[in-house]
Amino acid sequence: MEKKKIEDLYNKKIKLLNQFNKFYYDLSKPKVSDQEYDKLKNEIILLEKKYKFLKSTNSPSQKVGFKPSKNFKKLSHKVPMLSLSNAFSEEDLKNFEKKIINYLDKKDEFEIFYSAEPKIDGISASIIYKNGKFITGLSRGDGKEGEDITENLKTIKDIPDEINSKNFPKEIDIRGEVFIKNSEFKKLSNKFANPRNAASGSLRQKDPNETRKIPLNFIAYTYGYEKGLEVETQQEFLEMLKHWGFKTNHMNKTIKGVKNLMRNYNDIEKQRNELDFDIDGIVYKINDFKLQKRLGNIANAPRWAVAHKFSANSGVSKILNIDIQIGRTGALTPVAKIQPVNIGGVLVSNATLHNEEEINRKDIRIGDTVLIERAGDVIPHVVSVDLKKRGKNSKEFKFPLNCPSCGSKTIKDFNNTTKKEDAVRRCSNEGYNCEKVAIEKIKHFVSKEAFNIDGFGKKIVENFWNLNLIRLPQDIFKLDYSKIEALDGWGAQSVTNLRYSINLRKTISLEKFIYALGIRHIGLENAKLIAINVKSSKNFLLLSKKNNFDDLLNIDGIGETQMKSIKDFFLNNTNIKVMNELEKILEIKNAKNQKADGILSNKTFMLTGKLEGMSRAEAKSLIEENSGSIVSNVSKKLNFLIIGDKPTKRKIDSAKEMNIKILTQAEWLKMLNKTA
Numbered sequence: 045m046e047k048k049k050i051e052d053l054y055n056k057k058i059k060l061l062n063q064f065n066k067f068y069y070d071l072s073k074p075k076v077s078d079q080e081y082d083k084l085k086n087e088i089i090l091l092e093k094k095y096k097f098l099k100s101t102n103s104p105s106q107k108v109g110f111k112p113s114k115n116f117k118k119l120s121h122k123v124p125m126l127s128l129s130n131a132f133s134e135e136d137l138k139n140f141e142k143k144i145i146n147y148l149d150k151k152d153e154f155e156i157f158y159s160a161e162p163k164i165d166g167i168s169a170s171i172i173y174k175n176g177k178f179i180t181g182l183s184r185g186d187g188k189e190g191e192d193i194t195e196n197l198k199t200i201k202d203i204p205d206e207i208n209s210k211n212f213p214k215e216i217d218i219r220g221e222v223f224i225k226n227s228e229f230k231k232l233s234n235k236f237a238n239p240r241n242a243a244s245g246s247l248r249q250k251d252p253n254e255t256r257k258i259p260l261n262f263i264a265y266t267y268g269y270e271k272g273l274e275v276e277t278q279q280e281f282l283e284m285l286k287h288w289g290f291k292t293n294h295m296n297k298t299i300k301g302v303k304n305l306m307r308n309y310n311d312i313e314k315q316r317n318e319l320d321f322d323i324d325g326i327v328y329k330i331n332d333f334k335l336q337k338r339l340g341n342i343a344n345a346p347r348w349a350v351a352h353k354f355s356a357n358s359g360v361s362k363i364l365n366i367d368i369q370i371g372r373t374g375a376l377t378p379v380a381k382i383q384p385v386n387i388g389g390v391l392v393s394n395a396t397l398h399n400e401e402e403i404n405r406k407d408i409r410i411g412d413t414v415l416i417e418r419a420g421d422v423i424p425h426v427v428s429v430d431l432k433k434r435g436k437n438s439k440e441f442k443f444p445l446n447c448p449s450c451g452s453k454t455i456k457d458f459n460n461t462t463k464k465e466d467a468v469r470r471c472s473n474e475g476y477n478c479e480k481v482a483i484e485k486i487k488h489f490v491s492k493e494a495f496n497i498d499g500f501g502k503k504i505v506e507n508f509w510n511l512n513l514i515r516l517p518q519d520i521f522k523l524d525y526s527k528i529e530a531l532d533g534w535g536a537q538s539v540t541n542l543r544y545s546i547n548l549r550k551t552i553s554l555e556k557f558i559y560a561l562g563i564r565h566i567g568l569e570n571a572k573l574i575a576i577n578v579k580s581s582k583n584f585l586l587l588s589k590k591n592n593f594d595d596l597l598n599i600d601g602i603g604e605t606q607m608k609s610i611k612d613f614f615l616n617n618t619n620i621k622v623m624n625e626l627e628k629i630l631e632i633k634n635a636k637n638q639k640a641d642g643i644l645s646n647k648t649f650m651l652t653g654k655l656e657g658m659s660r661a662e663a664k665s666l667i668e669e670n671s672g673s674i675v676s677n678v679s680k681k682l683n684f685l686i687i688g689d690k691p692t693k694r695k696i697d698s699a700k701e702m703n704i705k706i707l708t709q710a711e712w713l714k715m716l717n718k719t720a
Contacts, residue, residue: 046375046399046468047564048484050095053377053396053423055491057088058100082324082353083418086130097567100493104344116183116191116248122217122269125168125184126344128327128351137302137328140350144330147339147347149659157331159278160308161265161296163351165322166223167243169197170268174215176207183247187344195252197222202262204289212288213272220264220290222247225320228259239322261321264290277331298331305352313354325353340665358417358427359392361385363410366397366441368448370480372488373564374471376444376454378403380426385416392416395424400443401467409438447471449480460604474564475616476516483509485562489517493568494560495552498545499538516618517560518625520546551631554581561623565609573599574610575635581627588614598677642671643716648683650675653691655709670716678704686712 064081085104092098104127131137145154168184181197182190197203200222222243224232229239236242246258264285267273275281279298286292295312299305309326316323330336330348339347361382369377378397385392395416397403408414408426413433418424445454452473456465476482487505490497497520508514511531513523523546529539552560555575559568566574577599578584587593587610596607613619626632649667651660651674663686664674675682678698685699685706699706707715 046371046377046470047095047097047373048371048470048481049369049375049377049468050091050371051098051373051488052369052371052484054088054091054095054098055100055487057084057091057423058102061085061088061104062102082130085127086132086353087423089129095567096569097565099568102492116193118185118189119180119182119192120189121170121182121185121187124344125170125187125190125219125268126341126346127187128349129345130325131350131352134302134306137305137350137352140328141302144339144347147659147661148335149655149657149662155300157298157300158305158328159282159296159331160299160305161282161327161329162293162312162323163325163327164221164223164263164293165240165324166221167240167247168219169193169222169247169262170217170219171197171203171264172215172217172269173207173212176209176212178203178205191248193247196247196249196255197262199252199256200260200262202260202291207288209288211274211284213270215269215271216273217268217270218264218285218290219266219268220262222260222262223321224259225261226322227320232258262291263293265292265327276333278329278333278336279331281333309352316354323354325351327351338662358415359385360430361392361395361414361416363408363412363414363426366403366408366410368444370447370449370471370478370484372481372484372562374447374474374478374481376400376447376469376471378441378443380408380414382414382416392418392424395426397426399467400469403441403443407440409434409441411435411438443469447473447478447480450478452478474612475618476622477618479509482515486514486517486520488562489560490520494556495549497549499542500545516622516625518622518629521550521629550629551633553633554578554584554635557581557626557630557632558584561613561619563609563613565606570602570606573601578635580634581623581632585620585623585627588620598675598679598681601676642669644670644672646671648673648675648681649686649712650678650682650684650695651686651688652695653688655686655688658709666716678702684712 061084064084088103092103129140131140141156144156145152148154170182170184170190171178172180172182178198179194180192181194181203183193185191198205224239224242224246226239229236229242232242236245242258243260246255246260249255265282266278267281273281275284279296282292282296297308299308305326305328312323312326328350330339336346336348341347361384363380363382365381367379367381369379371377377399380395380397382393382395395414397408402408406426406429408429411434413430415427415430416424417427443454446452447454450471450473452471454469455472456467456469458464459466471478471481474481476485483505486509487502489495490500490505500520505514508523511527513527514520523543525539525543528534528542529536553575555568555572558566558574559571574584574596577596578587587596593607593611596602596610597604644667649672651663655663667674678685678695680702682699682702682704685695685704686709687696687706688709696706698704
């Protein structure tokens with residue numbers, strides 16, 4: 045799929061998820077079924093994993109839930125309430141385990157014990173105890189900040205008000221799920237859409253006496269902040285919870301190995317309809333707390349846990365047409381327009397066809413009857429074609445060899461890694477000369493992750509384009525507000541608001557500026573790496589004049605693909621013009637230096653060879669946590685070469701020639717006051 049289309053799809057999903065979050069968390073009136081909501085969330089995360097250039101502050105990988113309601117006092121969680129990565133198949137679980145083994149630098153035969161806990165579909169809550177007394181209760185909120193719903197939570201009989209056990213920690217925040225049993229929900233079904241909706245709505249009553257009337261339950265399963273907790277495994281902690289008077293899930297098990305996880309998964313999925321509460325999967329946690337601590341977190345999810353979701357919903361429909369959408373980087377993405385079909389409570393009318401190869405491989409045609417599935421994909425997708433129902437006059441779908449927007453030839457890039465052509469066909473005119481590409485580039489420019497111009501959404505971009513008010517990004521800062529005020533739907537106040545929002549964004553960080561330019565393969569993370577390296581916008585522009593793009597290869601995380609994209613971007617005269625114009629208009633802040641007070645401050649490192657008892661990922665994290673930097677090539681910018689077992693001789697020789705200090709793993713750890 046072309047980058048532009050990927051980003052469009054991604055941003056569309058983010059926007060949709062944000063809308064669902066408002067209904068789901070804030071209004072307690074879910075717009076879609078819980079399963080569909082969870083699938084959408086996981087589709088976004090899977091997209092980010094597959095395409096590293098995707099990032100959004102509104103992504104479920106960056107935040108959890110929705111901002112706390114104004115109806116309740118907001119309080120910060122001492123330890124964030126993280127979300128979980130998802131798995132949908134045995135292969136996903138194998139990959140999850142493989143990543144853990146690689147990160148811990150263990151051998152394949154290393155045995156991992158998991159705590160397997162059915163995932164109740166309810167409302168997460170945090171119960172804070174001090175000296176054994178229930179002091180405060182918070183909702184999840186956005187993961188960092190929750191709503192103070194103490195009085196409502198105190199109405200739930202499953203939550204002990206005071207715990208007198210000698211081994212109960214001095215302070216702890218017990219976390220779990222608030223839910224309503226299906227049998228009890230029947231009495232409330234005329235008021236709420238489903239049990240989860242009932243639990244959410246009840247917890248957010250302003251009057252606790254109203255909450256008291258609802259039969260809420262609470263099952264505990266983890267903790268956040270703790271002071272004085274003495275347990276070594278998740279299973280031991282679950283036993284402690286029962287000892288302290290909390291209810292836990294009776295189906296919790298400790299299981300070893302992916303095959304056994306799958307057996308347990310299949311057994312529980314068969315029992316789902318017999319349970320008196322809704323579950324939508326099983327959560328697997330590394331049982332050993334020491335390993336959990338070592339693995340740590342990535343973004344807003346722990347490395348040591350995953351939610352194994354139950355089977356996807358699917359439906360049968362007919363393809364009415366195949367539209368070709370053009371993305372910011374010129375990628376052509378085919379989308380099937382289908383007869384609306386209800387899948388898991390959601391009316392689906394579009395399904396992605398991914399790319400030309402996917403259409404050819406599955407022989408998908410207009411008029412075909414197809415199986416549509418919603419699972420770990422970006423949007424609903426076509427699984428297969430029912431050939432028995434294909435009409436006699438059916439014709440193969442011919443993918444356009446010319447861009448439907450500008451008529452330029454469509455091309456497939458050659459991938460030097462795979463030695464094959466990319467699956468994605470794209471418009472050869474990736475600049476602003478292709479109308480659809482230009483519109484999508486400007487949409488990206490004003491998006492939340494880029495300039496984040498409030499009130500300047502995608503529809504306004506399209507409207508202003510059609511009215512010939514904008515053609516290039518700099519036009520946004522030169523708008524004729526008198527013309528806009530005369531337009532239908534606009535008035536003096538709305539124009540004033542727009543002008544204010546635009547002027548507010550005339551100051552921007554270098555990394556956001558680079559990202560906003562929409563360079564192919566350059567997402568927020570890569571933009572940040574480049575910004576730190578080049579320091580200023582002037583230096584960034586000088587890359588093209590000095591033709592020193594090779595310097596970018598010394599940045600850990602920037603490879604040949606990214607460097608070529610930047611080089612191609614600078615070869616386009618319009619892009620140069622856009623940057624020069626923007627630099628005159630904007631205040632582009634120089635890149636901030638990384639944390640400077642760590643032990644390894646202002647020092648650069650490179651790793652070669654296998655480290656003992658530590659993965660390369662852990663080593664890099666340690667260096668960055670202590671203010672050091674990682675480089676990927678031996679050059680004069682390198683201060684230290686860390687060598688492990690079987691290092692690359694060429695790198696060592698180069699380091700010696702340049703008088704770069706070579707460290708053993710033990711010597712490096714000594715710098716950190718650590719031992720191997």
